[in-house]
Amino acid sequence: MQQDYQPRNIEAAAQQHWDNTQAFRAAEQSDKPKYYCLSMFPYPSGKLHMGHVRNYTIGDVLSRYHRMKGFNVMQPMGWDAFGLPAENAALANNVPPAAWTYSNIDYMKKQLKSLGLGVDWSREVTTCTPAYYRWEQWLFTRLFKKGIIYKKTSSVNWDPEDQTVLANEQVIDGRGWRSGALVEKRDIPMYFFRITQYAEELLADLDQLDGWPEQVKTMQRNWIGKSYGCDVHFPYDKASIGSEGVLKVYTTRPDTLMGVTYVAVAAEHPLATQAAAQKPELAAFIAECKRGGTAEADIATMEKKGMDTGLFVTHPLNGEKLPVWVANYVLMGYGEGAVMAVPAHDERDFEFAQKYELPIKQSIAVKEQSFSNAAWQDWYADKEHGICVNSGKYDGLDFQAAFDAISSDLQSKSLGQKRTQFRLRDWGISRQRYWGCPIPIIHCTQCGDVPVPEDQLPVVLPEQVTITGTGSPLAKMPEFFECACPKCGSKARRETDTMDTFVESSWYYARYTSPDCTTSMVDERAKQWLPVDQYIGGIEHAILHLLYARFFHKLMRDEGLVQGDEPFKNLLTQGMVIAPTFYREQEGSKKLWINPAEVDVKTDERGRPVGATLLADGQPVIIGGTEKMSKSKNNGVDPQAIIDEFGADTARLFMMFAAPPEQSLEWSDSGVEGSFRFLKRVWKATHDHVEQGVVPAYQRGELSAAAKALRLQLHQTIQKVDDDLGRRKTFNTAIAANMELLNALGKFDEQTPYARTVAQEVLEAIALMLNPIVPHLSHALWAGLRPADDLLAQPFPKVDASALVQDEIEIVLQVNGKLRGSLTVAKTADKATLEQLALAHEAVQKHLAGAVPKKIIVVPGRLINIVA
């Protein structure tokens, strides 16, 4: 072994060895159980960021650990290559999105390889290639014929100046990001996946997912949002509306129906349109409602506004006339575009009624609570304890009884019925963008929307285009959209919208099993590898991506392509990588963000930061918060710089040590140096041992007390690390346990032949236990400790139960719950002996001060608490 730890050499050598032996090629033929380990594939944005390093290191640790535990591991990698940033880059730098994307992939692939991931690169998948997306188009045409995909109109953010649709993130304070024009909502035709048809199953199957975090399942349940409620029809008041008809609403609180004092409709609702024709001020208000974006967060937080239409509907049960209002918080796209308002028992309606002086009518009472129109109280919305009041024949009924009575009365009048509903909406996938998968539809004036026949797939996205930022690029390319109708042969127009990029990422996990299949979306190998045993990715994907992928799995299952109901058996959601921010105030209250690498932080005598200066000019900078690494806050640390300076193993070790995977991870330069120091110490300890000659690892024989204690700690550590890597997935504590073990070895200085076999045993175990985390280092350590063996063939170390046997244990003594001392006792000591010893203990006597113990609690093997 080299005397010094030289990561550059050993990492290159280890990677070369893995390449030469095709070590991570996943084979279908194997007598071992399979383990499919998948990290969310990256968007090729340019270069690797710390979030990627964290994600892929976690995946690699689990992959290598499972390999050592005897699994046939498959860990693939690919590229989520379609998306908006490529078009933005094209606008900024005048490079075609395809060229930009492919060159980013080249660079990032080199970076990923330098991390030493045990990836089977032969399975690489790139979503922007026709080889990949043709199968997405193929599935689309199948689903279209089945009716799972349909067309309807939907609202988008419209930039009237650039004449283009904007993504939510491109709308900043209600204006287009490039033009600065006020954004408005516009209804356009789009294709939808009928995900609501699978809502019930998507909800129910969450119960199968024992390996998913409870929080993610809860978020998905709430997102799907199954509710039990009632359709209610309010007959039109013929005098004001002038025609027959009903206004339909859905409510989860039919028990409050007798408290309805008005109804509210969306700006686009037919009744609103009708009323606006007579009332210019209403028309103006409707126009105002159409301003602004479509994001739900904006709609939910904006000021609630409304206007009376002057129209009326009648209450379905008591025939009362109720005014129809237009309100900006009611959206046409959701449900019927109308809601019934019960100001007394809904907080939003309450505010609205107060603002516009609409009547508030109590219809629910809770015992010992008194109702007042003046201020909202939380009990007004209480379903559990309320009973009906001011509700005629329903007075005195509780929630469920009123629900049943009112809905059955509505049904007998044909003015409504019970219905369960989902909050989940169908998935609109049309995008008026260039860099995405073309939607395989041809529009024919005779035949309508015709799916592209299988033998004409794929519809290839042209790669030579000019992106202008206005309009849709494909819609300006006749060579793309001019075509013949596959049915009647007459001149037709190809669809120029592309698909939501969430579609590609909804099935890539399946494609990895059969990446080279040219005859189908996936082949029989999918049945062998799926489901994914471990999926790893950011918590920000908890709802959309994971729900869409689950949905796609069911769609593919129903097409006979895959088996099983769920794609991902176990899920690990990793936290963000965060770093301190620094800035200077500039004119116009703009902040100039300064990279942490360019800043010197001053601390007081206890290490607390007291100020910071810019290295370049020595002048102060302001210390900001610790936030997610991002370009906008300029607080990113380039992983490449860390790999170049310390090596990939240090980067990997720090990432795994600084926090458990699910928490956010704070970047720390000195923490990185600490990780590097630890690797140097492991290297030195192994080197110094090997220099004196390698020996066989300890097997059996008499040992000194110190050697016995070291072996006890060793095997306790193996037990803990095995559990930490396997069950708990807390890599930070696994590393800490190895650090403690190395510290203990450092204090063990016996040089007898037997002692050296114990040292060999410890060093071999450390090399193996650290292997999943710092595989290059372990590869080199192993070459020194066991020159004849390849580390890749080694199993995870096994616990020697005989080393764990302890004769004496420590018991903690408490008096009234406070720690007062401890006892070392024989492990076999019984309860009576323990109580006796505890009462006799000096510190216990002192704190009892003669008082008679009322109770003695003995927790075997842990503590004794004497209550006086």
Added chain:
RNA sequence: GCCGGGGUGAUGGAAUUGGUAGACGUGCCGGACUCAAAAUCCGGUGCCAGAAAUGGCGUGGGGGUUCAAUUCCCCCCCCCGGCACCA
């Protein structure tokens, strides 16, 4: 606004099933080595009082359950993720 998560020394975090709060790392203080510095190694380090022994306090704030609460329950404050066209 709605849904989900989090808050522990100077600092990142540990405490796995209600049972010794602060493992391990960083920083800081002291020492060894050195002409000196860096690197390395050794020791100390929750806060308050005390020379010490020791005692009290302490897991965002307030209350509760329990022999015992970072852990369970209720209320409040702050921070973060998602909200359907960022990925």
